[in-house]
Amino acid sequence: MEFKFLLPCKVVMEPGLRERTGEHLQALGLTRVLIVTDPGVKAAGLLDSVYASLEKADIAFEEVSDIKANPRSEDINQIAQQYRGTGIDGLLAAGGGSAMDAAKAISLLLTHEGRIEDYEGSFTAKHAIPPIVAIPTTAGTGSEVTCFAVITDTARQFKMSVLDYRIGPVLALLDSHITDTLPSSIAAATGMDALTHAIEAYTCRVSNPISDGLALHAIGLISQNLKPAVLEPGNLKAREQMLVASLIAGMAFGNADVASVHCISEAIGGMYDTPHGVGNAIFLPFVFAHNRDADIVRHAQVAYALGIDPTLSPVDAAQAAVGHLFQMSADLGIPRFAEVKGVREEDFLTIAEKSKQNFSDASNAKAMSVQAYHDIITTAYNFVV
Numbered sequence: 001m002e003f004k005f006l007l008p009c010k011v012v013m014e015p016g017l018r019e020r021t022g023e024h025l026q027a028l029g030l031t032r033v034l035i036v037t038d039p040g041v042k043a044a045g046l047l048d049s050v051y052a053s054l055e056k057a058d059i060a061f062e063e064v065s066d067i068k069a070n071p072r073s074e075d076i077n078q079i080a081q082q083y084r085g086t087g088i089d090g091l092l093a094a095g096g097g098s099a100m101d102a103a104k105a106i107s108l109l110l111t112h113e114g115r116i117e118d119y120e121g122s123f124t125a126k127h128a129i130p131p132i133v134a135i136p137t138t139a140g141t142g143s144e145v146t147c148f149a150v151i152t153d154t155a156r157q158f159k160m161s162v163l164d165y166r167i168g169p170v171l172a173l174l175d176s177h178i179t180d181t182l183p184s185s186i187a188a189a190t191g192m193d194a195l196t197h198a199i200e201a202y203t204c205r206v207s208n209p210i211s212d213g214l215a216l217h218a219i220g221l222i223s224q225n226l227k228p229a230v231l232e233p234g235n236l237k238a239r240e241q242m243l244v245a246s247l248i249a250g251m252a253f254g255n256a257d258v259a260s261v262h263c264i265s266e267a268i269g270g271m272y273d274t275p276h277g278v279g280n281a282i283f284l285p286f287v288f289a290h291n292r293d294a295d296i297v298r299h300a301q302v303a304y305a306l307g308i309d310p311t312l313s314p315v316d317a318a319q320a321a322v323g324h325l326f327q328m329s330a331d332l333g334i335p336r337f338a339e340v341k342g343v344r345e346e347d348f349l350t351i352a353e354k355s356k357q358n359f360s361d362a363s364n365a366k367a368m369s370v371q372a373y374h375d376i377i378t379t380a381y382n383f384v385v
């Protein structure tokens with residue numbers, strides 16, 4: 001056996017933690033930070049107590065608050081150019097995956113020449129970058145504890161990955177109440193993203209004994225809490241549990257990988273701007289069904305963690321999990337692939353080719369061809385509940 005496990009991030013979770021953001025940044029020696037967030041977080045007032053705490057701690061800050069879903073390389077390059085050489089000594093990323101991934105890419109470019117496209121791939125950074133502190137505002141991405149950033153290369157309409165230990169946040173601040181007012185549709189899609197992280201981390205070819213334990217625990221937590229968090233207004237305990245589950249799933253896939261569900265979801269996200277969690281939720285059951293015979297025991301263990309009858313045989317449990325995943329998405333109001341905005345059948349080959357080019361394609365449990373991706377995409381498109 002051979003594996004590595006790295007988690008260079010301190011995690012703190014408490015109710016009302018945002019009010020103490022300044023203290024935590026002060027402890028890191030930060031004096032001038034760039035806040036990276038999105039318009040929804042800003043408009044919801046989620047950062048009001050963060051601003052007050054930074055002022056109280058005498059930490060100067062500037063803010064970029066227009067990060068869009070599926071952050072684009074041209075925006076990242078422009079923001080980095082604007083803030084290079086301005087004395088920023090840390091980044092405060094507040095939002096879902098888009099804001100956190102954008103902050104990682106911007107931080108890298110603050111001390112590196114060129115464009116983010118120049119740093120696609122693994123371990124391309126050459127020297128230290130300003131530390132990143134992450135405040136996740138959704139329960140799904142896990143980006144607060146991963147060393148990945150996914151950025152849409154606008155010229156290629158391709159979601160590219162940057163993987164480097166240097167871009168992993170040094171501190172994750174989880175405020176137990178931060179997702180209390182998250183709209184149900186976002187809680188559903190981001191929660192299915194977290195579930196996909198955990199399932200792909202467990203079933204991919206590069207899992208390890210530590211990521212396995214984290215992934216199975218996350219699957220169990222999500223199975224118990226995602227539907228109540230979305231469908232029961234005011235179930236704040238379930239929302240808090242989802243924030244924990246998302247974090248744990250992030251730790252798992254950050255030290256294993258994701259796989260073909262993400263390859264397809266990122267391909268359609270780069271082409272149609274489909275929300276990441278929606279893309280994952282749509283393709284998760286199809287890829288799970290396709291992959292299960294590559295490792296029936298692991299797929300059955302996922303099934304049992306999802307709450308499938310433990311007396312079922314591994315083959316029957318893995319089969320039951322496929323139906324369970326379809327039902328979960330339907331219950332949460334996830335659309336079918338044919339209902340996704342902009343989807344055209346003539347694009348399917350391009351989607352399949354982009355999926356095959358994805359960084360995580362090689363990690364999938366079963367070796368994938370462009371044809372195999374095309375078949376899954378076509379089956380999903382024609383799927384009727």
Ligand SMILES: [Fe+2]
Pocket residue numbers: 141193197262276280
């Ligand atoms: Fe994801």
